[in-house]
Structures are given as structure tokens and as C-alpha cells.
Amino acid sequence: MIRWGIAMAVVAACVGYLVYSASGGSSEYYLTVSELRAHSPTTGDVRVAGVVQDDVQRSDGGLHLRFTEKDGTASMLVDYSGTVPDIFRPGITVVADGRLGADGVFHARALLAKCPSRFSTTPYTS
Amino acid sequence: MILAFLGSGALLAGLVLAAFSALLSFWAGYAENGVMIQVGRRAFYATAAMILVAGVLLETALLTHDFSLAYVAEHSDLSTPIALVAAAFYGGQEGSLLYWTLILGILGSASLLASARIGLRLAAYSAGIMAAILTFFLVVLVLVASPFDVLQITPPDGLGLNPVLRDGGMLIHPPVVLAGFASFAIPFSFAAAALLAGRSDAAWIAHTRRFALVAWGLQSAGLVLGMWWAYHVLGWGGYWGWDPVENVAFMPWLATTAYLHSSQVQERRGRLRGWNFGLVMLAFLLVVFGTFIVRSGIVPSVHTFAVSAIGPWFFGFLGVCLLFSVGLLAFRAGDLKSHAEPAPAVSREGAFTLQNLLLIGVIVVVFWGTMLPLVSGMLGQQRVVGPTYYERAAGPLFAALLALMAAGPLVPWRHAGAPLWRSLRWPAGAFAFLLAALLVAGVRSLPALLGLSLALAVAATVVYEYARAAGRWRLAGGGWSRALALVMRRRRHYGAYLAHLGLAMLVLGLAASHFWQQEKDVTLLPGEQVAVAGYTLTYAGVQNRELADHSELVAAMSLGGQSLEPARATYAGLGGQSLTHVAISSSPIADVYVVLAGTNGDGSASFRIFVNPLVSWIWAGGAIIILGVLLGNAGERRVGVAPVAARVRSPVGAS
Amino acid sequence: MTLVVATLLLFFAGPFVLWPLIRTPDEGEDEAGR
Numbered sequence: 001m002i003r004w005g006i007a008m009a010v011v012a013a014c015v016g017y018l019v020y021s022a023s024g025g026s027s028e029y030y031l032t033v034s035e036l037r038a039h040s041p042t043t044g045d046v047r048v049a050g051v052v053q054d055d056v057q058r059s060d061g062g063l064h065l066r067f068t069e070k071d072g073t074a075s076m077l078v079d080y081s082g083t084v085p086d087i088f089r090p091g092i093t094v095v096a097d098g099r100l101g102a103d104g105v106f107h108a109r110a111l112l113a114k115c116p117s118r119f120s121t122t123p124y125t126s
Numbered sequence: 127m128i129l130a131f132l133g134s135g136a137l138l139a140g141l142v143l144a145a146f147s148a149l150l151s152f153w154a155g156y157a158e159n160g161v162m163i164q165v166g167r168r169a170f171y172a173t174a175a176m177i178l179v180a181g182v183l184l185e186t187a188l189l190t191h192d193f194s195l196a197y198v199a200e201h202s203d204l205s206t207p208i209a210l211v212a213a214a215f216y217g218g219q220e221g222s223l224l225y226w227t228l229i230l231g232i233l234g235s236a237s238l239l240a241s242a243r244i245g246l247r248l249a250a251y252s253a254g255i256m257a258a259i260l261t262f263f264l265v266v267l268v269l270v271a272s273p274f275d276v277l278q279i280t281p282p283d284g285l286g287l288n289p290v291l292r293d294g295g296m297l298i299h300p301p302v303v304l305a306g307f308a309s310f311a312i313p314f315s316f317a318a319a320a321l322l323a324g325r326s327d328a329a330w331i332a333h334t335r336r337f338a339l340v341a342w343g344l345q346s347a348g349l350v351l352g353m354w355w356a357y358h359v360l361g362w363g364g365y366w367g368w369d370p371v372e373n374v375a376f377m378p379w380l381a382t383t384a385y386l387h388s389s390q391v392q393e394r395r396g397r398l399r400g401w402n403f404g405l406v407m408l409a410f411l412l413v414v415f416g417t418f419i420v421r422s423g424i425v426p427s428v429h430t431f432a433v434s435a436i437g438p439w440f441f442g443f444l445g446v447c448l449l450f451s452v453g454l455l456a457f458r459a460g461d462l463k464s465h466a467e468p469a470p471a472v473s474r475e476g477a478f479t480l481q482n483l484l485l486i487g488v489i490v491v492v493f494w495g496t497m498l499p500l501v502s503g504m505l506g507q508q509r510v511v512g513p514t515y516y517e518r519a520a521g522p523l524f525a526a527l528l529a530l531m532a533a534g535p536l537v538p539w540r541h542a543g544a545p546l547w548r549s550l551r552w553p554a555g556a557f558a559f560l561l562a563a564l565l566v567a568g569v570r571s572l573p574a575l576l577g578l579s580l581a582l583a584v585a586a587t588v589v590y591e592y593a594r595a596a597g598r599w600r601l602a603g604g605g606w607s608r609a610l611a612l613v614m615r616r617r618r619h620y621g622a623y624l625a626h627l628g629l630a631m632l633v634l635g636l637a638a639s640h641f642w643q644q645e646k647d648v649t650l651l652p653g654e655q656v657a658v659a660g661y662t663l664t665y666a667g668v669q670n671r672e673l674a675d676h677s678e679l680v681a682a683m684s685l686g687g688q689s690l691e692p693a694r695a696t697y698a699g700l701g702g703q704s705l706t707h708v709a710i711s712s713s714p715i716a717d718v719y720v721v722l723a724g725t726n727g728d729g730s731a732s733f734r735i736f737v738n739p740l741v742s743w744i745w746a747g748g749a750i751i752i753l754g755v756l757l758g759n760a761g762e763r764r765v766g767v768a769p770v771a772a773r774v775r776s777p778v779g780a781s
Numbered sequence: 782m783t784l785v786v787a788t789l790l791l792f793f794a795g796p797f798v799l800w801p802l803i804r805t806p807d808e809g810e811d812e813a814g815r
Contacts, residue, residue: 003471008483015487015523019494022519023511030426030499030508047510049426061732062724063647081647083362083721083734086289086705095426097512135786142791143798164801172794179790 028097034074036100047097048106050076054090069096069106078106085113127194133183133274137224140176141264143169148257155250155323163250167238170253173260174231181228184273185215194280197221197273203286205675210287213297217287219421219434220273222304227263229308234260237312237337243329244316251319259311262443271436289676289697289705295355303348303375307413309341310378313385314410317403321454324461328393335389336759338406342382343755349375350632350748361706361721363643363736365744368516370427373496374416377489381409384485387478394539397475400455400462401482407451412489414444425499426510472542477534484527491519521573528580528633531626532557532587549590556586577637584630588623595620621758625751632747638740639717647723649732659737661685661718668731678707681722681731685711692722692733717741 033050050069057066065080065088078096088094088111098108147169154162184197188211193199201214201221216225234256241249267273287296316334320326352372353365366372385405391398419425422437455462469475495511502509532553537546560579569575599612613620648656650665657663666682671693680693692709704724711718719736726732796803 004468004479007471007480011480011483011487015490015519018487018519018522019491022491022515023494023498026514026518027498027509027511030503030510035507058724060647060723061649061726061730063649063732063734084723086361131782132786134783136790138783138787139790139794142787143794146798161801165798168798168800169794172798176790176794 030095032074033069033071033076036076036106037074045097045099045109047095047112048076049093049095052088052090052092052094056090065111069094076100076106077104078108080108080111082109082111085111087113127192127276127280129183129187129192130195130274130276133180133187134268134272136176136180136183137264137268137272137274140173140180141261141268143173143176144257144261144264147173148254148261151250151254151257155247155254158247160246163246163253166250166257167253170231170238170257170260171235173257173264174228174235177224177228177231177260177264180274181215181224184221184224185212188212188214191284193282193284194276195273196275196277199277199281199284201284201287203284206286206292207675209297210292213300214287216300216304217291217296218273219436220267220271220275222300223263223267223271223436224273225301226304226308227260227267229305230256230260230263230311233309233312233337233340234315237316237333240336241333244333245323245325245327245330247323248316248319248325248330251322252315255315255318256311259315266436266439270439271434289695292675293355293359295351295359299348299351299355302344302351306341306345306348307375307378307417309337309344310382310410310413313338313341313382313406317406318451318454321403321458324458326399331389331393334406335386335393338382338385338389338409339755339759341409342379342386343752345375345379345382346748346751346755349379350745350751354745354748357741358708358710361708363645363719363721363734363738365741368492368495368511368513370425370496371420373492374412374420377412377416377492378409380485380489380492381405381412384482385409388482391475391478395464395466395469395475397464397466397468398479398482399464400459401479403455403458403462405482407455408489411444411447411451414440414447418444419496419500425496469539470541472537472546474534474537474539477530477537481527481530481534484523484530487523488520488527491516491523495519517573525573525576525580528577528584531629532580532583535587535591535623535626552590553583553587557583571641574637574641577641578634581630581633581637584633585627588627588630591623592620618758621754621756624754624757626754628747628750628752628754630747631743631750635740635743635745635747639738639744642739644737646735647732648735649726649730651728651730656733656735658718658735659716661716661737663690663718663720663735665731665733668725679704679722679725681733683709683720683733685718690718690720692720694722694724712742714742715739 028044029046031046031048033048036046036048048069050071053068053070053075055068058064059066060081062084063081065078065084067078069076069078080096080098085094092113095112096106096108097110097112098106101107147166150162150169151166154166184195186192187195187198188202189208191198191202191204191211197218197220198214201218202211206214214221216222234253237256238249238253241252313334316330316337320330320334352375356367357363357365382405385402388398388405389402392402418437418440420427421434421440423434424437495515499508499510533550536549536553557579560582561575564575564578595612595616599609602608602612644659646656646658650656652665652667655662655664662685664684666684668679668681671678671680676695676697678693678695680691683690683692688711690709690711693707694704695707696704706721709720709722716737716739719738721734721736723732723734
């Protein structure tokens with residue numbers, strides 16, 4: 001029985017170590033635009049959530065995107081090259097993953113847009 | 127309008143019957159009153175019938191475009207293809223809850239009908255618990271999230287299904303994964319019933335295991351179908367993002383995987399009982415937990431869920447189930463201890479125990495990653511983790527599990543001696559072979575080296591086991607009838623190994639497509655070519671196509687002799703936004719995956735091209751897993767143990 | 782309206798659910814009515 005206790009402790013320690021070291025290295029802050037503006041962390045990538053505004057510019061045949069993300073009063077210009085989620089358009093909430101450049105533009109390496117709401121219980125409005 | 131009243135009436139009747147069944151079954155089981163137990167059980171069947179009626183009514187309302195129902199108006203319209211209108215049944219909050227409840231009612235009834243051998247009190251308590259769970263869902267359906275709510279004014283047309291969801295995958299993936307979630311309640315109920323009744327025996331083990339296998343099979347299919355759908359529809363070239371919705375589908379699967387193996391130790395030696403009860407209950411608790419967090423919107427996810435009214439209800443239900451489960455386990459802790467001697471560490475039992483520990487470890491990793499945003503948000507600045515975390519934290523655990531899968535089937539139940547080391551040559555040899563080949567080919571990534579080589583070792587063990595069986599068959603004289611008899615006798619065994627083989631294939635596909643995916647962005651004028659990873663694509667031009675509910679911009683490309691048509695679809699209601707229709711050329715070696723990003727003013731078109739090696743092995747592996755489960759377990763299994771004498775038999779036979 | 786439908790359905794379900802009581806000779810048990 002003691003043997004299994006030791007085995008369990010060993011596995012638990014390994015798991016604990018793995019979780020700790022992996023999350024330390026690869027977790028990111030999840031911010032709103034206002035929070036990013038208020039105190040921008042300088043190290044590492046962050047994720048910033050906001051609402052896409054009307055000034056979306058696409059170039060490069062759709063491979064490059066430039067748009068403004070806004071939340072409340074704070075807004076931020078986002079520059080992104082990559083797969084654009086189909087649901088992306090002005091008015092939706094999007095999460096940009098990347099970092100704020102010295103030029104004040106947020107350089108995103110990934111864009112996450114929320115899938116269409118399947119589980120909303122908001123009443124039918126047209 | 128009529129349908130709405132009939133439907134809500136059916137749900138209300140179902141609620142009353144479910145509550146009645148729950149109360150009566152518990153009381154009658156306690157009093158060991160055979161007649162009342164039967165009444166309670168029949169009330170359960172009647173509940174299932176009511177839910178079925180409600181389901182049929184909702185589907186009828188959808189198919190007849192009855193827009194007086196809010197649900198029908200919100201999730202379909204006159205222009206949606208009829209198959210997707212039918213699929214809207216489970217496409218929205220209320221409908222998917224009804225679907226879940228329906229599966230619970232049907233599977234629950236099936237489990238009760240099949241429970242003739244397990245003893246009256248056990249069956250009664252199980253019915254009571256399942257009825258109680260049904261009662262909760264029906265309360266939510268009747269009071270909080272009814273699919274039969276009626277609109278003040280009937281609109282002439284509905285809102286329709288969001289275009290991103292208008293795909294064949296919508297027809298298959300949600301019903302399978304929802305059914306999987308619902309089905310974990312069955313083994314939970316039987317486990318909790320056994321703890322309540324203070325008894326369990328071989329017949330109960332077989333019965334519980336059977337329904338855990340059903341749940342596991344459904345969830346496996348649901349997970350693979352979800353990956354397949356994401357890959358074919360979303361256009362980012364991948365299939366798994368460690369999103370909370372994916373994670374909560376994964377965790378119960380992990381717990382049940384552990385249980386399916388660990389329960390064999392209980393069958394054979396009566397040990398690991400605590401583990402088994404714990405794992406089965408954990409699977410269900412993870413399901414309730416998962417439902418709570420994805421439908422309440424408290425964790426950021428790409429699958430958005432509005433902060434809905436049902437969140438608090440599921441939170442409360444989770445609390446109740448958690449207290450109930452922990453309380454039961456604590457109450458019976460003493461009885462769960464086994465009197466048998468633990469087997470030596472290097473034994474099948476040891477391997478299964480280690481497997482339990484490792485899989486719990488993976489669950490902890492995934493759980494933590496999923497909950498970190500919530501926990502960190504409460505304590506300070508919200509943080510999230512991405513795929514890197516999961517790979518780094520769970521990767522080593524997965525590697526250890528693969529190694530266990532390669533060695534485990536060869537390890538004997540009792541003392542492991544020389545024969546073990548002889549048979550381990552085969553997986554070890556396969557491992558070394560692929561490892562060397564990869565190193566020679568220049569691969570230096572440790573996860574890739576280990577993942578692929580270990581997966582091959584797993585496959586080698588399965589082939590070795592089959593080869594040994596074939597050897598025995600030939601020694602015994604060969605012949606088809608003998609082959610069939612040999613397979614049928616150890617059907618569960620061979621089916622499980624086939625599932626292992628399927629998993630090995632799946633892992634090979636995952637590893638290859640993950641580590642060696644190649645990607646290229648390119649803009650081409652008509653007639654130009656591009657080469658990616660040895661594949662040459664030629665772009666011919668674009669054309670516009672008009673279809674029933676959308677228009678398409680289709681790019682014509684050719685790959686060798688094959689034509690690929692990546693497209694962008696524009697739906698009227700999307701304000702000019704277009705959707706990706708990915709074009710994929712599949713072969714056993716790799717997929718060439720082409721996304722049309724858009725066109726430019728000068729007549730050129732921009733593409734994003736992926737080459738994904740061995741992706742089709744993922745789907746093939748998944749199909750083989752399901753095949754293994756079905757072949758190994760379809761049909762009646764005779765339980766070899768005589769029924770325990772102290773069972774109360776109902777006077778007119780169990781119904 | 783919903784209540785009416787529900788009550789009707791319960792009346793239909795009643796005999797099916799209570800069949801074991803109706804069929805078995807009474808053992809002094811109460812008919813666990815709806």
C-alpha cells in the first residue's frame with residue numbers, strides 16, 4: 001500500500017511541476033482594450049478583447065487585416081496577417097493575441113472571434 | 127401554436143412523472159417492495175415517452191416552419207435547407223437541452239430494461255437517481271429554457287441558422303457529442319446506486335461497464351467528429367484548439383477511459399473498487415461541470431454563450447451532485463477497501479493503476495488550463511493559457527501513457543517473468559526502429575520523436591497479439607469456424623486491441639500533422655503556379671456561382687490531375703461578409719488544404735495553403751476505434767457468475 | 782392550456798404506470814396515486 005502511496009505522490013509531484021512550469025511560461029494576460037491602455041505589460045504576448053469597429057481594411061487579397069478594436073472608450077489599432085475567422089466583421093467581439101508595438105499598433109499573431117451564439121436565450125428580436 | 131401547448135404539456139407531464147418515479151423508486155428500493163419498484167420503473171418509461179413526444183412535436187414544428195414558436199423562428203428560416211432545419215432541433219440552447227434529456231430518457235430506459243440480473247434494490251436506486259437527474263433537466267426545460275415558448279406575433283419568416291453552421295458537420299457532430307454527454311449519467315447512476323445499496327457484484331460490474339462503454343464510444347465519436355468538422359469548415363488548417371468547450375468534452379472521456387481499464391481489475395480480483403466508483407462519478411461530475419461553464423459564459427471561449435439564465439441552475443445542480451457523490455464515497459469508504467492482496471507492481475494490475483494516476487494527471491492539467499481564466503480573474507488580472515501550455519504539461523503524461531499502452535497488454539496479471547521481456551522485444555523494436563529512422567531523417571523535436579515512435583510501438587503490440595492468436599489458431603487446425611469461435615470467445619479482448627490500434631493510428635496522424643504542417647500564403651494571377659512541400663498547384667481563375675441561399679466566388683485550381691475549388695460564400699444576411707469553403711485534397715500521405723482568402727483588383731487571388739501530413743489517419747483511426755468497440759461488445763454477453771442468493775425477486779418478474 | 786394537456790397526458794400514462802398495482806393482488810399497499 002505504501003508503494004502505491006509513493007507512486008501517487010511521485011505522479012502528483014510530476015503533474016504539479018508540469019502544470020506550474022508550463023503555465024508560468026505560456027500563460028498570457030487576458031485584457032480588455034481599456035486595461036491594455038491603462039497599464040500595458042511589456043513582456044510576453046497578451047490577449048486583448050474588444051469590439052471590431054467600422055474601419056476594417058483588408059489587403060493582400062484578404063491575407064492582411066487592419067482594424068480598430070474598441071471597448072468602452074479605449075480603442076486600439078490592430079495589424080494582423082493570417083487566417084481571418086469567417087465571422088469577423090464590424091460589430092463582433094474579437095480577441096487579438098499578440099503584443100503592442102512601439103508604434104502604438106497592436107501586432108496580432110492570432111485572432112479569435114467568437115462562434116455564432118448557439119446558446120443564447122435572448123428573446124427573438126429582429 | 128397548438129404544437130407549443132402540446133409540447134409544453136408533454137414536458138410538464140414528464141416532469142411530474144419523473145419526480146414521482148424518483149421518489150417512489152427510492153422508497154420502494156429501500157423497502158424492497160417489488161411491486162412498487164415496478165411502478166417506479168414504469169413511471170420512468172412513461173417519462174421517457176413524454177420527452178419523446180415533446181421531441182417529435184418540436185421537430186414537427188421546425189419542419190413545418192411553425193414560426194409561432196420562438197425557438198423555430200430563432201434557429202431556422204424558409205430558405206434554410208431542410209436537413210439543417212431538422213438539425214436546428216439540437217442547434218440552440220433549449221433544443222439541445224431537450225435533445226440531451228431525450229437521450230437520457232431513452233438510454234436510461236434501455237439500461238433499466240437490461241438490468242434484469244443486477245438485483246432489485248440496485249435497479250430501483252439506479253432508476254431513482256436517473257429519474258432525479260431527469261427531473262432536474264425537466265425543471266430547467268419547463269421553467270427556465272423552454273423550447274416551446276410562443277411569440278406574441280407570429281413572424282412570416284425566421285432568423286435562420288447562422289451561415290457558419292450551415293454545413294454537413296452540423297448534422298452529425300452536435301447530436302453525437304450531446305448524446306455522449308448525456309450518456310455518462312447512466313454509469314453514474316448505477317455506481318451511486320451500488321454505493322447506496324451497499325453492494326455490488328459481477329452482474330452489476332458488467333452492466334455498469336457496458337453503459338460506460340456506450341458513453342465512451344459516443345464521446346469518442348463526438349470528439350473525432352468535432353475535430354473533423356473544425357478541420358473541414360473553419361479554415362485555419364487545424365482541428366483542436368484546447369478551447370474550454372473542447373476540454374470539457376475531453377475530460378469525461380479521459381476519466382471513462384481510465385475506468386474501462388481499471389474496472390477489469392475489479393472484475394478479476396475485486397480490487398481498485400474505490401478508484402472505479404470514483405472514476406465513474408468523476409466522469410459525470412465533469413460533464414455537469416462542463417455544461418455549467420460552457421452554457422454560463424463565465425470562461426472566455428471561441429464558442430460564445432451569452433450569460434444565460436440556466437447558468438445558476440447548473441451551478442446549483444453541480445453542487446448537489448458533488449455533495450451527493452463525495453458523501454456517498456465517504457459513507458461507503460470502509461466497504462470499498464479490498465481484502466485481496468495487491469498484485470506486484472509489474473503486473474497488469476500495476477499497469478492499470480499507473481494508468482489511472484496518469485489519466486487523472488491529464489485531467490488535472492486540462493482542468494487547470496480551463497479554469498485558470500476564472501481563478502486568475504477572481505484573484506487579480508485574468509490570464510489564459512494557449513495550446514503551448516497543454517502540450518508542455520500534458521505531453522509527457524501522454525508519452526508515459528503511450529508507453530504503458532505499448533507494454534501493458536503484454537504484462538501478465540500476476541507475476542511477470544522472462545516471457546514478458548521476450549514479448550516486449552516487439553514494441554521495443556518498433557520504437558527503436560522508428561526513432562532511429564526519424565533521427566536519421568533529421569527530426570530533432572523530442573515530442574515528435576517520442577510521440578511517433580511510441581505510437582508505432584503500441585501498434586506493434588497489437589499486431590503481435592493478433593499474430594500470437596493466429597499462431598494458436600493454426601496450431602489448433604485452422605479453418606473459418608474455429609477462427610470465428612476463437613474470436614468470439616475473446617471478443618472483448620480483440621475488440622479492445624483493435625481500438626488500441628485505432629488510437630495508435632490517430633496519434634500518428636495527430637503527431638505528423640501537428641509537427642510537420644507546412645503553410646504558405648501566396649497571391650497568384652490566373653495561370654500561375656505555386657509549390658508547397660512538393661505539391662504543385664496551378665490557379666486557373668475565379669467565377670461567381672449563384673445558389674439557393676447564397677452566392678459563391680469559386681477559384682479553380684488544379685493539383686496534378688485533380689481539381690480543387692476553394693471558395694468564398696456570401697450570405698445575404700451577413701452584410702457582405704463572406705465565409706470560407708475550404709478545398710481539400712486528401713490522400714493517405716497528406717492533405718493539401720487550400721483557403722481562398724480573397725481577390726484583388728488586378729485579377730489575382732490570394733490563397734493560404736496548408737500541407738497536413740497523415741491527417742486522414744486521424745479520421746481512419748477514429749473509425750477503427752469505434753469499430754473495435756462495436757465488434758468487441760455488440761450483442762448479449764453472458765455473465766459467468768451465478769447470481770447472488772440474497773436477491774429479492776419481484777413476484778411477477780422484473781419488468 | 783399547458784396544464785390541461787399535461788393532465789390529459791398523465792391520465793393516459795396512469796394505467797400503464799400503475800399496471801403492476803392493478804394486476805397484482807392487493808397486499809395492503811396504498812395506491813401511490815399521482
